[in-house]
Amino acid sequence: MERPSAVVFDCDGVLVDSEPHSLIAWLEVLDGFGHPATEADIEACTGLGFVSTHEVLNAIEPIPSPRDVWSSLLEALKRSFQRGLEVFPDAIAVLDAATAAGLPVAVASASPRQRLDLTLRVAGLIDRFGVSVAGDEVAAEKPDPAVYLAAIEALDRSASGVVAIEDSAAGATSAVRAGIDVIAIARHPNDLAPLTAVGVRVVDRLEPALIGL
Numbered sequence: 343m344e345r346p347s348a349v350v351f352d353c354d355g356v357l358v359d360s361e362p363h364s365l366i367a368w369l370e371v372l373d374g375f376g377h378p379a380t381e382a383d384i385e386a387c388t389g390l391g392f393v394s395t396h397e398v399l400n401a402i403e404p405i406p407s408p409r410d411v412w413s414s415l416l417e418a419l420k421r422s423f424q425r426g427l428e429v430f431p432d433a434i435a436v437l438d439a440a441t442a443a444g445l446p447v448a449v450a451s452a453s454p455r456q457r458l459d460l461t462l463r464v465a466g467l468i469d470r471f472g473v474s475v476a477g478d479e480v481a482a483e484k485p486d487p488a489v490y491l492a493a494i495e496a497l498d499r500s501a502s503g504v505v506a507i508e509d510s511a512a513g514a515t516s517a518v519r520a521g522i523d524v525i526a527i528a529r530h531p532n533d534l535a536p537l538t539a540v541g542v543r544v545v546d547r548l549e550p551a552l553i554g555l
Contacts, residue, residue, distance in 0.1 A: 349506075350449070355389075358465045367418035371415050377403055390483065393477075485515035504523070
């Protein structure tokens with residue numbers, strides 16, 4: 343692959359192993375509401391933003407408003423993060439290489455700003471990105487391209503020169519619809535088929551050579 347003009351990283355599942363924490367937090371909150379959602383129900387929402395996840399779970403059985411759920415979820419997530427949030431070394435190797443090469447880097451996440459900043463801060467990465475776009479800062483969540491279009495606009499780059507690193511079908515679809523090349527990391531066997539179906543390049547480990555470095 344030729345060296346890109348910029349690299350845009352998804353956060354959850356790409357930079358950090360936050361999905362298990364999200365599962366724990368959602369289960370804790372939903373249990374408090376007496377909601378019957380299972381682990382499988384929550385895992386099916388991987389890659390979706392908070393609003394879309396709330397809609398899916400609300401369709402299973404009504405739950406309080408997004409505002410009421412969000413405050414409880416963020417607190418549960420903080421507690422879980424405090425028990426240890428893993429940063430993926432392979433993603434950091436790509437980030438380090440891109441930074442060393444002088445490539446602009448950004449984060450484009452489906453998470454709301456409060457959660458994105460919490461995650462990056464706990465992971466020690468909040469100062470590594472000059473640009474970050476959160477799911478609640480754009481008109482529509484992934485798989486809509488809005489978050490990636492906002493990221494490349496902030497980077498002042500054309501879509502054709504940018505590469506995105508994703509781990510979910512919703513996220514990969516978002517980047518593809520924005521006209522961005524995608525490298526998708528399948529960190530779990532169940533991720534492979536959905537990512538392959540999007541039609542992007544899928545790898546089982548990230549490394550700088552994947553972006554021409």
